[in-house]
Amino acid sequence: MSTYHENLKNKETIRLREIQKELPPFLVEFFRGIAQTTSTKTRLGYAYDLRIFFRYLYEEHRALGGIEIKDLTVEHLNEVTSDDIDSFMEYLTYYIRQNYENPENNTELHNDEKGKSRKLAAIRSMFKYFYRKKKILANPATIVETPKIHDKQIIRLDxxxxxxxxxxxxxxxxxxxxxxxxxxxxxxxxxxxxxxxxxxxxxxxxxxxxxxxxxxxxxxxxxxxxxxxxxxxxxxxxxxxxxxxxxxxxxxxxxxxxxxxxxxxxxxxxxxxxxxxxxxxxxxxxxxxxxxxxxxxxxxxxxxxxxxxxxxxxxxxxxxxxxxxxxxxxxxxxxxxxxxxxxxxxxxxxxxx
Structure with a gap:
């Protein structure tokens, strides 16, 4: 592999470690477990998407709301149902990323079907991993419908x-x-x-x-x-x-x-x-x-x-x-x-x- 690609991979690895510090500690095992079958870029994408998911649980979930993300354990995933994931998918259509230090800098965000599908893929991968390891009782992500992505006309030069x-x-x-x-x-x-x-x-x-x-x-x-x-x-x-x-x-x-x-x-x-x-x-x-x-x-x-x-x-x-x-x-x-x-x-x- 070229020096450029090695450097790029190293930067992605460092960034992944930084994002993991904002995620529940038990996800360290998840990212280590999928390292042999996914690229660093894929894992980094999962980390970004799961960060949004766990922020949502902290702000909105009926049982997990208010529990600090760093205090969550893998057993807490048993509190998440398919309805909760469906609600998260709907939430992604339009939401506000809170800036608790400076509320004036809150950010409005939108996700189309493609963005929602990508985030659902990260959630599915996480639940699949821990269910396969028998660390959670069920895998609710399997019955959540994937958002239908509408085909767009391909733009090309004649x-x-x-x-x-x-x-x-x-x-x-x-x-x-x-x-x-x-x-x-x-x-x-x-x-x-x-x-x-x-x-x-x-x-x-x-x-x-x-x-x-x-x-x-x-x-x-x-x-x-x-x-x-x-x-x-x-x-x-x-x-x-x-x-x-x-x-x-x-x-x-x-x-x-x-x-x-x-x-x-x-x-x-x-x-x-x-x-x-x-x-x-x-x-x-x-x-x-x-x-x-x-x-x-x-x-x-x-x-x-x-x-x-x-x-x-x-x-x-x-x-x-x-x-x-x-x-x-x-x-x-x-x-x-x-x-x-x-x-x-x-x-x-x-x-x-």
Whole structure:
């Protein structure tokens, strides 16, 4: 694993330990118990979501309300029913996070179906673990209905928009005067980065973790670390190769502030570019060429759409995008599949002219 990914994992581990201090002490066993089957990022997400759940119990629960979170024991989970979890799901629609030291800084929060489902997954995992260990009498989370997530129309760039987008990155014509002042210094980096995203469909988190040594120009491929920690090679075409080669001429002369860091894409400060910086970069260029809300994930959707339209192979698309379940891919490209079926119907002639 690269130094970047090791450092990221270490930061997540430290943050997880910090959040655990705000949770009931018995959850230390839970996080240790699932460590072999989940990533640090997943456990950190669980910790954030369970913190909200236990704050809710402290503020709202009929039996556990008022009991300090640090004083809760695993036996207290027996007081939580499926109705309590249902009530928590409803609570998540709109709630106020209390700032007890300064009530004027209370925060209003909302959760859609996706946010609720994620929090329910954390609660289910916790109850499942302690029920399997026979430390609680029942698992009420199993009978709580998962919120129905309504499919949203996938936003992607069409062929003309994609060409205009790349032209805007290269020329900088659509930028403000202030942005143009920096464009000359960064345009080769920006073009290489966006061309790579559009040409491979990789996640932005995978992109920022790439080191120069991960690029293999002999085979036109690049090594990335997937979400689960697996190393895979993605292959790229001539346009991506050209953009990367042009950028690397400048990159090799750049000063890297972080010793030993072989990061492919650097910020203006000479450090590895961040996910947030890439998100802002994409938004900056896209705003001048389309009214669509374009993000790095939308560039990933654009790649997936193009690949599926060219090959019709949903399994290839799933594998290239790194989807663990092909059904996830099918759901995203159902609209295109429907268009293909409609088109197929026009090929069938029951009576020849």
């Amino acid at each position: 062929v003309n928009e994609m060409a205009d987008f790349l032209d805007a990155v290269e020329s900088g014509e659509k930028l403000s005067d202030h942005q143009k002042a920096f464009h000359e210094r960064t345009k080769k980096r920006d073009l290489a980065l966006i061309t790579l995203l559009l040409g491979t469909g990789m996640r932005v988190s995978e992109c920022v973790g790439i080191n120069i040594k991960d690029i293999d120009f002999k085979n036109n491929r690049i090594k990335i670390i997937r979400k689960g920690g697996n190393e895979v090679f993605l292959y790229f075409g001539d346009e991506v190769e050209e953009a990367l080669q042009n950028y690397l001429e400048n990159r090799r002369q750049a000063f890297t502030k972080e010793e030993g860091d072989d990061a492919l894409f650097l910020s203006s400060q000479g450090k590895r570019i961040t996910v947030r910086a890439v998100q802002n970069l994409v938004k900056k260029y896209a705003s001048g060429v389309t009214i669509k809300n374009i993000s790095p994930h939308k560039l990933r959707s654009t790649f997936g759409t193009n690949l599926y339209q060219e090959t019709g192979d949903i399994y290839l698309v799933a594998d290239t995008l790194g989807h663990a379940d092909v059904n996830t891919t099918k759901k995203h490209y159902a609209e295109i599949e429907d268009q293909r079926r409609r088109k197929a119907a026009s090929y069938i002639k029951l009576r020849k002219d």
